[in-house]
Structure formats: structure tokens, C-alpha cells
Amino acid sequence: MSYEPKIVGFLCNWCSYTGADLAGTSRVHYAPNIRIIRVMCSARIDPTFVLKALREGADGVLICGCHPGDCHYSEGNYKMMRRYPLLKKMLTDFGIEPARVRLEWVSASEGQRFAEVVNDMTQRVRELGPSPIQQTLAQDMAER
């Protein structure tokens, strides 16, 4: 069987999760690879969550929040916006393609866009191939 990436999505409750629901109610089909986890706000997303997901076997992590200026909590999404560059830097240093993690703004009315983002993300992660993490750690263990 060909490789199907596993993607974990962290979505804010007010815009993106609602947008994903809208994709559903609008029956906009998209790649099934994403597993969505709901948080109240993208500001709740700790980089640790992303590392945790990668460590647990995710091949990609998608973070979605309200568009800048749209945040239900006025500026939570800016907090995520600030963490993102640092997170990418860290991933690069750990030798993980930063493209495996992606931050997108998806509003509650953008069901279609959510689907496009997921499809695009899935495609890109598919091109990157499986995440090396679990395999490498297994190889480390095997060596001992």
C-alpha cells in the first residue's frame, strides 16, 4: 500500500473548527488524512503539542486559527503567529522539514478554503514522505 500521511490538525473553536464543520455541511470533500483536535484558540497551541504529535507519529501538523484581527479573543492568533517562526526554526534544527508544520488562517465561512488547505497540506506532506522520527528512534533502539 502506498504511504498515506497522518496529519494532526489543531483548530481553534471559533473560526477554523467552525470552518471545518462548514466544509462538512457543505459536503466539500477533502483528503481524509487529517485528524482534528479542537482547542479554544490558536493561542492555546503550545509548540509542545506539535512536537508531541510528531513524536507520536504524525507526518504533518496543521494549525488553524482565525484570520489576524478576527480572533474571538481579540488577539490570540497573534500569539500563535509569534510562536510559529520559532517553532519552524527549532524543527529545522532538529532536521525535520518545516513544511511538515503549517499555520493557516481559516475563517468560519471558509469551508472550501479549509478543504483546499487540507488537500494541499496532505499533498505536500505526501511528497515529503513519512516522518523519519519513529523509524529513526526504532533504529536507535535496535543498535543497542
Place this chain on the structure above:
Amino acid sequence: MADKKLQIALYWGAACGGCDVAVLDTNEFILDVAAVADIRLWPIAADGKYKDIEAMADGELDLAIFNGGVRNSENEHIAHLLRQKSKLLVAFGSCAYMGGIPGLANLTSREKILETAYRRNPSIEWGNRVVPQPETKLNGKELEIPKFYRRVYKLDQVVDVDYYIPGCPPQPDRVRETLLAIVKGELPPKGSVVGAFDHALCEDCPRTKNEKKVKKFYRPWEIKADPDTCLLEQGVLCCGVATRSGCGVRCPTSGIPCRGCYGPPPGVTDQGAKLASAVASIVDSKDPNEIEEILAGLPDFTSFAYRYGVAASLLQRSYRQ
């Protein structure tokens, strides 16, 4: 137990020796230890043979203090051995606890390390730049040296550990308190971090803290930081916020930002990621470009945030192909 002397072993894995010095730094207390304990193994200070340990009965040792990480097969072998022979195994110092400075090597690869050390190192002037192999045939004989692993492990990634004493090195006072507690049998639940507090460094740091908003980051030498104000809010990256206290706030009180050697406070899974989260959150901008610019003031953030904790981090190592 009072009538019988404690049976103790000390060992260093991938370490600098500082931890052993820290034990000595307990000063005269070490003599008290010697009074109540038999030191059965201490490679840096006393002569002891691995085979003596191997010969012991399981659980014959009361306490094994392991400092340093596990970098090669020898380290691992001794770790297993001590685990088997000792009632208590303590990971002593940041390296045993988290991989420590040697753990930074996990951000590169074994091949690169060997390449640098044996082939590309500018100081190598002699020989034919041979990279040592675990097994070598020389004059028909087989020579063996410990196998250099692909990466560094922290101790508990190899064996079951009872207690952890963080620090690079652990503070002598903490060491003393801990040893006393062990002697007295006043031990916290297994798996605890001992010799350190359950809160972050800032709590003990005398610098004044204000609401934090940072427009620009500085390397320590780039700014004459106010001695009484929190370094982080002045734009100097200090790990204290995401580091367990116990060191006595030595660095920040000397004007040096905390380097995080005591590891994450309880409740924090990944020290570096948490530090990143906190530091980025206080960046004072809403403009993506400006944010990038401000964060560019933190070169090599990863090595800084995981100075001691790469091996203990969620990702543990680099995956660069």
C-alpha cells in the same frame, strides 16, 4: 542499616567530570559519607574494577550514583550492571538526567562527529586520519573498544532510574541534603527529582519582574542589562522561566542568563518548546515580518533552549538525512 555500612558506587558516563567534582565539593561532608559508607566503585577517585561489580550479588549495592549520559556501549553496560546490583540508582547531574551538554551532539550525527573528530579536525596533523572502529584486527588479534552509539541517551532511556538529581553540576548543598536523606531513608516516591525545587528559577531570582513585552532581543554582551530587572524582559534570553530552581540562582545573580541546566520545572514536558512558547508569546508585535525580525535576534535558539535537554526532549535527536 545504621550498623551496616552503606555500599555505594559512583560512575561517570558521557560526562565532563564536573559531577564527580561536585561530590567532592561537599567538602568535609564527604568524609562523613566515607564514615558511613563503603565506596565500591568511583572511577575518577578510586580504583575499582568492573569485574568486582559484576561479581556482586544483585542488590548488594545500596546506592549507585550515575553521572553522565549514555553515549556508548560501555556506558550502557555499566548502567545495566549498576541497576542490577544496586537497590537505588540515581541519575546524577544534568547529563544523566537529560543527556546534558553531550546530548547536544544529538542535533548532529554520529558520522559527522567522527568525521570532525578524526578527519576534519584542524588539529589533526598526524597519522592517516583513521576513524576508530569498535572491532579492529591488529596482528591477528581482535581489538575491541566500546561501540559509539548513534546518539546520546539520558540514563532512564536505558535503565530504570529511581531518583534524579539535576544540575550541571548539582549544587553541593543539594547533593549533601540528598545523600543525607538517602542515608536516613527519608525518600520521596520513586521517580522523583530530588535535590531541586518544584518551581521555576524565577521564583528565587532576586531580579524584579514586570509585565513582559519584548521588541528586540540582545545577546548578553550587546546590552548593559539593568542588574535589578528581569533579564528576559530586557531582551536577554534567559532560560530561568522554564527551568527548575535548585541551583541557587547562580547565573542570573552574576548577570548571566540562566542556561537551563536544572531542566524543566514539573509539569513541563519539553523544556525547549516551552521556552519557545513563552519567549515568542511576549514578542511585542502583530506584524509577521516584524515578528520574524525580532525573533531573528535569537540565533541558534534551539541549542540554547535545549542546551542540556536534547536527549530528553520529545524529539530526542536530529533527523537530518
Place this chain on the structure above:
Amino acid sequence: MEEQRIGVYVCQCGTNIAKVVNCEEVVRALSEQPGVVVAKTYKYMCSNPGQEMIIADIQEHGLDRIVVAACSPRMHEPTFRKAIQTAGLNPYFVEMANIREQCSWVHDDPQVATDKARALTFGALHRVAKHEPLERMSVEMCPDVLVIGGGVCGMTAALELADGGNHVYLVEREGTLGGNVARVDLTAPYLDSARDLITALVTRVEEHKRIDVLVHSQVSSLEGFVGNFTATVETIWGDGASVSQFRVGNVVVATGYKEFDASRVVHYGYGKLPNVITSFEFEKMLRAGRIQTKEGKIPQYVAIIHCVGSRSKEFHTYCSRVCCMTALKYAHEVKSAIPNCYVSDVYIDMHAFGKGHEDFYKRGSEAKTLFLMYAKNDHPVIRKAGPGDDCEMLIEVNEKLSGEQIEIPADLVILMVGMEAREDSDAVARLVNISRDKDGWFIESHPKLDPVATTTDGIYIAGVCAAPKDIPDTVAQARAAAGRILAKTIRGSIEIDAVFAEIDEDKCSGCRVCNALCPYSAITYDASKKKSTVISAVCKACGACVAACPSGAIKARHFTDSQIFAQIEGVLT
């Protein structure tokens, strides 16, 4: 931890889910998991029989955690919470897996969709195991209200609140109530008497037994949080001062504005040319019935210049919103008092947007007011006229509608000074813990859907202190603030959602990383204890502080790290 007993319910939603997802298979996979006691699938979990099934199972099998794999939790989470509560479980012991909107409706390969549904349900299962019982709390709400500012806005808010049964402390810095409107003769565009408006309000305020008016007074401190503030007010009487202190539940900030200082616009010569006056000075003339030059002459030419200090690069970028209509009012008033006077009105854009405004503008045209348009940032220049001219001054304008460089004769020039945040707005903002925008106006909680609340619970802003506006819009805001407060005080207490952030004091190192992150100022720092605390009544549970807390001291209730970690593990199984 004692063994958990979890029930898993997979909804088929008719065929909405079942058409694509093999619900039986999901149930089978789940039933093999540790802790799962019951796993079932049903046509409609949200239906009464579905809910009753859960309730019966809880009672029969002693379930203590429930997973419902169905539609979006945004749709039916309240339904299932209510159901398990009926069965005696804490409502937060249910977790939903969204296998309709985010699975069966967006995928069509049954195998793939079933796999995903299983993964999502695993996520919910792992998560629910970490759930903690949560309780809603309530905090007492003091019904008394502090209103800062005794202008039209403050008085309206005070009356509204007092009429609604609340006790109000109305604090005014000046010696009399009325604010800026008290300086005005007529209001635009209906030319009603401003004095009648103020008289009516002041009379009612002073007569109201539930309003305490404190003039010559200032709020010197405000401690506490929503429902429970303590206000200290300093009153300065001619020679002495007194301090009063009272408890209030909410605060309305209605501090209004101050007029722009016209002398800052150098080329208008205000302060140098005697017959260049500001709008408020003209109001004085109107009230005295003496529209005349400093020399006592009846002007033959009156010119009105709009946007003085407003809509300009140099001063304020914003529009002061009321000046256009006020200027039109002046044009009418000049024509009324001096029928043979020529009025020129020099404007940028005519902001006649409200009820009756456009008609008022048209009447101005009909009365032959000469409207002249200049470009933003290309200010007219006023100079003294020569001896040969039949006027005092000449105003040079690059007139946009004709494209000509022109000179307007004027004996009297009225500068329509804009509105400006008061110089003490900074202090007020700090006092009540709200923020100001770049222009010094107070920032509302949400510019659209919450224009009178602020990010600090219990602090409301109304009227011009939030941005320039005319009297009806100010009154609407004053009443809106009162309405919001009445709605809360009527209940007597504030319900606090069970989901909020809390700080473990033992773990908090007092680093204050979180302090500035809270958009609602829910985090306070106790300098003596060197600890931060979240006021749960104020927290809105976004979790920004939780993610940022470097010492892991802050916990997001119902969104804890361990719950989310568990869900991550679950969905990736």
C-alpha cells in the same frame, strides 16, 4: 487511579454517518480498548431513545465516562452534557468525536472514513479518560454602579441604571453636570435646544433618589474585579477635600472628550487673528445673541472651516464625526441671525450620514451657503485682507470642485475644532485597567459586536471617550452600557463558566510572562507573594497564558496538556 468505566456510543445519524462509516467496525475496535465497558451504535444518539440509552447504561454499568462519536460538538455537546448530568455524572465527563461534519460528510471511501472515524473516536476515548469533574461557579454581583463623567453620556447611563433599580455613583470632575453639550446652543440637525436637553437630564439626575452625584470629584483608585470593585473618590471643595469609598459591581466610563487646540494649526492664525474663532466660541456668541467681530461689527462674510485637527496627517487622522453637521448648523444660524450675511463652508467631504442629516445639508445649500471643497492635507490659509478689500480676512483654498485656487472673503472665521481624547485619558485607562488606541480613545471589547464593553470585565465605555460621536449615538451607547450592566446585576451574581484557566500557586514562579498576554486583564500579579493569579470570573478560557506559561503552572480547565496529549496519542493510534 482507579479503573475507569467508559461507554462509547457511535451515532449513525440515520445514514449520514453510517452510509460511509462502518459504525459496527468502529464499535468493535473501541470495545477492545481498556476501560471501555460498553460500546454501541445507534441510529440517532441525539434522539430521546439515544439519550435514554446512555442514561440507562450509566446506571446499569456504572459508567463514569462517555464518548459519543456523532456530529460536531458545536451542535450536540450541550445535549449530551445535559443527558449524562441527568444520569448523575459530571457533565464534563463526556467527549464527542466529530465523525459527521469532519468525516462522513467529507470523505466517501468507506474504509478510509471508517479508519478516520475510529482514530477520532480513539482520540476522544483517550481524552475523556483524563477529564476532570468541573463545576460552574458564581460570584456575587454588587448592583451598585460607578459612572465616571457627568455629561450627556454619563447622566443618561446613570438614569437608566437608577431607573432599573440600581444605585449609581455619578462622579464629575467639574462643578456642574452637563459636559460639553452644556456649552452648545442648539443641536444638529433638528435645531433642538441643547439647554432643554441638559436641563431635563440634570433635573432628573438630581431628583433621582438612587443617584449620588459627586461633583468636583475624581476617582483616585479602583480595586477588585467585576461584581466587586472598591472605588475611592476624592472630592475637592473650594478649600477642603474629602475622600469617599464605596463598593460597586460595574463601572461606566463616560469621560467624553476635549476640543482640539486650534492654535496648533499655524496657518489658521488662531490666537493671532482676532476674528478667527473656534466652534465653541461661536456657540457662546450664539447664546449671547451677538454674532460679531472683535471690533463689534456685524460680519458680512462668515467662513466656516471644517476638519480642524481632524482628518489630517499632522494632527489626528480620524474624523470627529459631528463637526460637519455642526458647521451646517452654524451656516443656518448665521443666516438666521444676519439674513444678508454670506456664509462660506470650507470642507473636505460632507459627512451628512445620519437621520435628517442629508436634508439638513440640502437646506444649507438652498440657503445659499457656499460650499467649498479642499483636499485632505491641503489646508486653507487665512490671511488679513488688504485695505481695498471689503472684508477682514481672505482665506486661500485650492478648491477641488472647480480646480481653482481661490480666495474667500471673511469677517469672521469659525474653526470646526475636532474632538480629542482628554489629556487624562491615559490615567483613566490605567485606573480602570483598559487600553487606549493610538489616538487615545478607549478600546472596546469588540469593535462591532461589543462596542461598549471592554476587555476588562465590569468596565464599560460609552460615548465619545471611545471615539467621536454625536448625541444620539452617545445616548445609545450610554444606554447600551446600562443595558449590559442591568442584564448582569438583575441576576445578582455572575455565572462563571466551568472552563477557565487557573494558576497553581505553588508552581507559579512569578515570572510574569503571562501578565500582558491576557486580553481581558484577567491575570493579576500579587507583588507581595510574587505570584500571578487568574480571576476566574474574568477569564474567557482562550488558553493563551496556558500555552505560554514556561513553568507549567497554568492549567486550562477542560483543555489541559494531558488531555490534549492524550487526544494526540489517541488519534494517532
Place this chain on the structure above:
Amino acid sequence: MRTGVFIVQANEEGLEGVNLHAVELYAANLPHVEKVRNLGVRPRLDPLALAEEIKASGLERVVIAGDSPGFFKPVFTRAMALAGADTDEVRLASFREHGATGMGTPRAESIVACAVYGVPFPLAARPGTTATVPGTLIIGGGVAGIQAALEIADAGKPVYLVERQPTIGGHMAMFDKTFPTLDCAACILTPKMVAVGQHEMIDLMTYSEVEDISGSPGHYKVRVRKKARHVDIEACVACNTCSEVCPRSASSEFDSGIAARKAIYIPFPQAVPNAYVLDEASCLYFESGGEKCGVCAKKCPKECIDLTEKDQIVEFEVGNVVIATGYDVYDATKIERYGYGKFPNVITALEFERITNASGPTGGKIVTKVLRHNKRKKVDEWVLDPEGPPPNRVAIIHCVGSRDAQHNPYCSRVCCMYSLKFAHLVREKLPEATCYEFYIDMRAFGKGYEEFAERIQAEGTYVVRGRTARIVEENGQMVLKGEDIVQDRMVDMPVDLVILAVGLVPARGSDRLAAMLGIARDEDGWFSELDYNSDPTDTERGGVFVAGACQAPKDIPDTVAQASAVAAGVLKSVNTGRGLDSRADLSLSEIEARARSLARV
């Protein structure tokens, strides 16, 4: 105080139902009135002559009475000054502003009485209170109705929210972004809609209309017609099966008619209540008298479609009534010169909102309509295809139907800003496109609006001062004609897409509602408030409030503020159990007596 009453008319038409002669006689009999004179219509008053008159009669107080006496106040004030009298003693008796229109001569007389006594009319004519029942009827489920409902219900008081459409949300739900912050309308509105739908204190009646309201302040009896929806709201899971099998379609109201919906449909996915509705008018089953079709009912997996359902009449009693009926947009077909309805790519603002909305028929892609052959109908049709060509030149025409003596004389208040927003959306999605705004005055008056306008221009949108005169077709290309006033040249420009910034008009049925409640509407049809300045959300009738655009065009923040303001009015009455009575019911003698007693104080 020797008082002179001068009656003067500011408008040619005068005031309907006010007998000025009677007012004269009445005024002459009031105490201290020395002189009453009718100055006629729009007189040119000479201050010197007036001063002489004041002096001659020794007047200490002057009352100017009439439809808009303020217009004459300055000349009287000047005359008072010239006569050496107290200029503060020029009092206004404003008939129009205090509701003499419709209330007739006694009201005008009472206004004069107050002025003669020197007492503000609103103070003297403040009605007493009356016992009030706790329920509140809110008519209209747009953002104003939603806000008011939540505000009142959150206080624990019962609310009946009646909405004509099958879902609440109103116009705001149709919008893409909101100016000037550009946040997404759905993101901020849908949580509120959901809250309304789930609120235990709100009895939500969608697809319903108020048939009758009777009773008095504090006790209004309301009759509501719940139109047969044919779908059980509680049971429906919004699965779309019915819609899929439905053979009939009609144009979607929610999509401003630019897309189709089925006869059984849900207006939009986030509708509240989240349930389908069967539109009898477009349904084959009802058209055939129940002979044909009915497939939806058969296929509904939850069996929640009842084709036999009939309209239902519900009756209840409330203490307060909130009118939040909003607005309709101006019918652009009335302005032939813009070719709306003739040129496929001349669209209205609401249509553009749906096109640019990510949940709209093009998925948010801004495209022009293309000519396609409809095989079934065998005709060529202009259709909106998401893959259709994007426009290169977009013209946005302001003041369509507004500020025009031949259409609506008033300014619609929101169009300038939403037009600028459109330009932003076009430029954001189609950076290659050129965008032109044709305006008369750029009315960017609100918080952050001016900055927004500047930003849009900085983004490269061309703003042209000059109303567009015509859209014509030349060689198959739409051409826009106008004058660029500031640049002094004619605009003769090919365009691909024209967006008409249509103005706002009172919602359909406002007249009926006004008649039912006995409240007035202004000359433009908007509901009249009690007092322009001090009571913008109250009406002459006690317990009847107006909020939002139904009172006059308004943007979202101002609408929300009014909705909360209305909540204050409602809550203070239900909290104390007593609400304000109708001012309309106060008699002349009561008001006069009040004024007399207040004057002594």
C-alpha cells in the same frame, strides 16, 4: 415673566393635523403671555424690527413655536440682545421634534405651554409608569434582534424572538467581511446565533410573522403566525437528504438570488435553527395540490417532514416590544441608467457580498458571469461559474438610490465604507484587477473608518469623485460614463464588473407594523424615535422600542449599541415590574400641570 409667543413655520408644507390658529388662541390664554403673533411661512425676519417689537411689549421671554423653530432662534436671540433682554429666555416650542406630527393640535399646545413655563417638554411630558409583565417580543432576528434578545435573556428574562425568514442572522449573516476591521461576519455572528438558538429564555419563532399586537404598555397581546415549515425543527439533523431528492429549485434568498436552492432547503449551513424548511411556493407537491412528488417526506431518514402541516397561530402576552426589523436594499432596477437587470455584470452590493463570501456560490472567487447554453431550457443564460473569468476592471458606484431627490433623499450611511471594503476584497483576491470607486462624498466617519479609507487608497484603489451617470454597452463591452470632477475630465471607461452600492430602505411591512403599534414613521419611512437626541430608541408608545437600522440606516456597531440600549429600556421595566407609559396618552392638561409645577421649582 412677560412672554411673547411667536408662531413661525419653517417648512412650506406646515404640520399635518396642527391647527395653528387654535394654538395661537391657546397660547394667548396662558399666564404671562403678553403677545402672540403668527409670522407665517419662512419669513425673512429683521432682527432690528423684532427687537423693537420685544422692547415695545416689554417681553422678558420669547417663545418661538413651530415645526422647526430652531431655524429662527438665532435671529430672536439677536433681537433679544438688541432689546437688552436675557438671551437665555428664548425658548423653543418644537412641534415636529416633539411629535406634534400625528399627535395633532393638543400636542402642539402642550409643547407651547412647556416653553412658556420654561420647562423642557421631554421633562414635563415624561409619562408615568405602569405595571409590566416580564416577557419581551422582539421583531426581527438580525444582529439587532439577536443582540437585544441575548442581552435580555441573559438577564434571565423571557424573550419571544420572531423572524420572518427561516433562520435568524439577517443581512449580517450574508456578509463576507465587515468594515473596517475586515473580520469575518460569520465568525463573529454565528456564535451569537447559536447562543440564541440554545438559550433557554428565548422562544425563537422563525418563519413567523407578527399578525397583530393589541393592548397597552406593559401588557401587549401578540398574535404570531408560524408559517408551516413542514420540517420538525427539533428532529431535523440537517442531513440534506430531502434537498437532494427535491426536484424543484428556486433562487436562493440568502444568496441574494444569484444561486439556486431547492424547494426544501436550508438557507445556509450555519442557519439557526439548523433545520430545513419547505417553501410551499416553489414546491411541486403544493403546486400540484398534493398530487405529485412528496419525495422528501418519503426519503427523510428521520421522518420529520410533515407535508400536511398548517400555519399555526400563537398568542402570548408581553410587557415590551422591540422592533428590530432592519432594512431592505434599494431596488436597483428602478435606476435604469445603471442597467441593473440588463447587464449581467452589473450587480448589487448584496450580490457581491455573496460572490466574495467563501461560503457563497463561487466559493469566494470574484468572477464575472458568462454566457452558457442551458440544454434543459434550451436558452443561453448568464451564469456565475466559479471558474469564470475574473474581472479586470471593477467599478463600484456609490449612492445608488441614496442622496437623490428622485430616489431616497437620505444618505444610507454604510455604503461608502462597504464599498471601500469591496475594493479591498477585490484587490486582495485579484491583485491584477483595477478597482474604481465613484463617490460624491467619502463618508468615513466612524472609529477607524478614515484610516481604513486611506488604507484602501494606499492599496491602489482609485477613488474618483463623481457620481456615475450611465452604464452603456459599446461594442459588446460595458462602458461607464461619468465625470471625474477632481481631475477635471470625463470618465468613459470600459469595465467588467460594476457593483452598485445600493442604499437602504425600510423593511417591507414597516408600515403595517407602525400602524399596528400606533407609532410614527418619518417621511422616509423609518420608525420615529421618541426624541432624536435623548431618546433614540424609545417611541411615543410605552414599552415599544426601536433598535438598529429600522430607525434609520446604521452600521453594525451603532446597531449593536442601540440593541443593547433597548435592552436597558426593557430590563429596567421588567426588573422593577413597572415600565414607562405612552407619552402619546398624556393629555394636554396633564402636561400643562406638570410644566406649571416644574416651573415653580
Place this chain on the structure above:
Amino acid sequence: MAIRVNPKLIDELEVYGAEDVQNCYHCGNCSAVCPFSKEPYIFPRRPMRYLQMGLEDKLKGSLEPWLCYYCGQCSEECPRGAEPGETMMSLRRWLTSKYDFTGISRAFYKSGKVELFTVIGAALLTALGFVLWAVLRGGDINSYDGPNAFLPAASIHIFDWALAGVLLALLLTNCGRMWWFTLGRDKQLRTPFWLYLKKLYLLPLHFVTQKRFATCERKRPWAVHLALVVSYLIMLVLIMFFLDLMWSGPEIDWRVHVFGYIATVGLLGTTIFALRARLKKAEPLYAHSHETDWIFLILLIFAAFTGILQHILHRVGFDAAANVTYIVHLMGVVPMLGLEVPFSKWSHLAYRPLAMYFSAIRAEAKERAEKEAVEPTLAAQPVA
């Protein structure tokens, strides 16, 4: 140099008929709907603006009012009832009074009464003069033509020519002033003589055809106007050159009389139409009638009616009646020509074609100047 605004001008223009111009809020709709409004002559908005601001010199130098034919589209669509069409009409009246150096025109426009009395006076004077002259030279009231003719054709012819000469002189002076205001005094504009020659053809073209008027969306006003102009011109030619043939009789000389009848029908028909329309305010063009408009129309219909009446009377043999009627006819014609042509409404017969001619010259001169200067930017500039 800044131009001084004169807020009083708008009051002055009120008597010329510009009663609503202050209502204009400059949306530009009028200029855009006007089929003639093309660069560099954008109107009616801009002249209205000059009027609001009282830029008298700008207005005096404007040709725009003459380029308008008052189809009324602008007034119909005006969102604020500012009556741009009527404003342009008023400006034409005002300009007529400005071109006229005698001040008579101004007096006429400022007061209908003055004009009316002048017309009546002139009529009475005419009657008196002709009667006296006829009686003194012993004319026979019963004789229409022949040697004893009460009013001999040859003499009348001479009178006609004399009158025409005076009128032409007055009109030419006014035209000269018009040239000076619009082209002559503009120092910045270089208008070489060849340009005048090059565009000369425009004068007769527009004079005869009113070609431009035909461009209006509404065709009827143009058709009516054309009929009037053609009728008038026919009559002018007949009278100036073929008066003797017209006079001869009693047989009808079809060579000339057929034209005479056509012209009479044309004159009567168009004036009756115009009067009716003005009374009914049928179209925007006819909605606002200045006193001068009434006087002009009444004179015209009066002249046409009396003209044909005296002709008929003569043909049927009532020569005495014909002679009396002829005097009455002259009472209409003389003031009509003598006052209306140089001082009032009728002067536009000269100013319009001249304006067309001048505007073409100016446009080309401007274009040449601009070409020499920098290329203008074509795209609209964002107003930053």
C-alpha cells in the same frame, strides 16, 4: 494667483433664471449625461460651480453655455433639483447681457417690464413713423402696391436694409466682445490666424443646420428648432432679396410665395408648439420660462400671424385692411428684430454658431499647446 470668490453673483443670476443652482452638490451626473460634455468643455457642472463661487471672469470667458442645447436630460436626472439645464440657459441670458455693451440687454433681462415697455414703445414708434411717413408722402390707404401704394415695397426694402445694417453692426460689436472675452484676452492661449480660417466653415454649418443640437438624445426639440430656424431664414431671404416679388400681386407668384407659405407654416407651427409646451411645461426645456422667452415667442407668433394675415387680406382684395395689418405687422417685426436680435433671446442665432467656431479654435489651440508641453497622464490618480 488666487481668484476672489464673489458670493453675490449667485443672487444676481437669480433674475436671469438661475434659481436652483445653489442646490448643486457636485456629483457630476449632469456633465456625464450631457452628450456634448467632452473634454475640454465639461459642463454643465463646472460652469455651475463657477456660478456658485461667483467667478465672474471665468464665466464670461466660458463658451460652455452656448454649447448646451437644453435637452433637459441633466435637469431630469439631477439628484438635488439644481436644474443644470436651466442654469445654463440663465448663463446664456447673462452672457448675452455681458456681450452687449449698451446695457440694454441687461435691463431687459433684469426686468421683464422694461423689455415689455420698450417693445411696446418701439412698436408704437414704428407705427407712428410709418403712418406719418405714408400720410406725409400721400400714400393711399386703399392701395397696397403700385405707385400710390400706402407703403411702397421699394421703400420698405430700403428700410429693411437699413435696419439690417444697424442690427448687424450691433450684433457684430457684441460678437467682437464675445471673441474678446472668450479668446482674445486669453494671453496664455496662442491662436494663430490660420486656425481661424481653418475652422471658419463651422460658422455657416452650425448656423444653418444646428447639427450639434441633433446629437441630443431627444430629437424633437432639435426638429422644432430647425423648422423655426429654416422658416426664419427663408423668410429673411425672401424679405431681404425678394420683397418686390412678394409684394407683387394680386396673382400669387409661386416662385416666392410657395416658400413664403412654407416659412409661415413653419413659424406659426413651431411658435404655437413652443408656447403650448411652455404653458404645459411639457419638457425640461420648457419647464422654466423667463419673461424674455414669452416676449420673444409672442412677438414671433405675432409677426408671423400678422404677416400672413396682411398677405391674405391683400390677395382677397381688402387692400386697406392689408395696409393696416401691415403696419401692425411692422409693429411686431421691428421691435422683434430691433430689440431681440441684438439685445435679447434672438442674439443666440449669432452666439451659438460663433461659440461652436470659437470652441473648436480654442480646443485645437489648447491641444497644440499641450502637445508641446508634457504628455498628460491618462490614468486616474489615486487621491492620496
